[in-house]
Amino acid sequence: MSEPRNRPGEGPGEGAGEIVVIAVRNQDRWVQAFTDRFPDRKIVLGTQDATPESVEYLVGWKIDWAQLGNFPNLKGVMLTSAGIDHLDFSLIPPKLPVVRLIDPSMSTEIAAYCTHWVVHYARSFDVYAKQQQAAVWEIGPRNPEVTVGILGLGAIGTVVANHLTSLGYPVVSWSRSEKDTPYGQHHVGIEALMQFFAASNTVVNLLPLSDATKNIVGEAALRALGDGVLINVGRGGTVDTNALLDALSGDLHAAVLDVFATEPLPADSPLWSHPKVAITPHIAGETNPFTAVKVIGANIDLIDDGKEPYPLVTAATY
């Protein structure tokens, strides 16, 4: 764990600007975690109580990008999310560092979520839950091999793949760029994507949302997946909901959805009551302030030292 830094010659609040945390949940924990990590800085909850010229870092997810110009000494925006689809680069000054959150603890939590659901269907626990309702004692067929497709093999996808591999599940993967990976070579293009879906029994979708990935899991992909399972922990907008509902009316065995094009999922969505769908309210990888602040704190130190934080988000990487 990184130690709090008291920089020489700087008293509390002097030369060490404010960190403003914009959080709807776990507010006390965020403030506590930052106060422990940066005892020489003022930690402010929400921009309304900040002193604009003292603000050096904004930390949060739903940030009002139009407000950035109010903070003349802003040194960085530290996201509390891995996702970056909510950024508006037209309002972000080009030289201002914006840093995604890649928290190893969050990746492990997402891996646990995905593993839970992969095992659930691979071992027919869904069938046994139904049998229990009818007091049926019957041992179902054991699926000998479930190949898991990781759609989006980035920092988080790699952790998910490693966990599944350690349990013996064969893994295949696909991502948006051509590259060699421990899980095979990635080829871009629709043909490679369809081959990926056809090779998978369960697909774990971790893709971020961008123009390139919107509705990428559509009719053709779901047809290639056949009677498999789709687990979506990426972004809702990457899956075409109508195509998913059609696939669920047909062969698709099940869908586990943690993310949706509109969140909260509207009460009248047919997904809520669909017998083949499991829904969770975007909790696959909840941000834990105490583990996140270790990562964010290290990036703040890098920016303070004139070094590049990681991973930096730019309009080009988006």
Ligand code: GLV
């Ligand atoms: C959660 O969805 C995140 O982007 O971190």
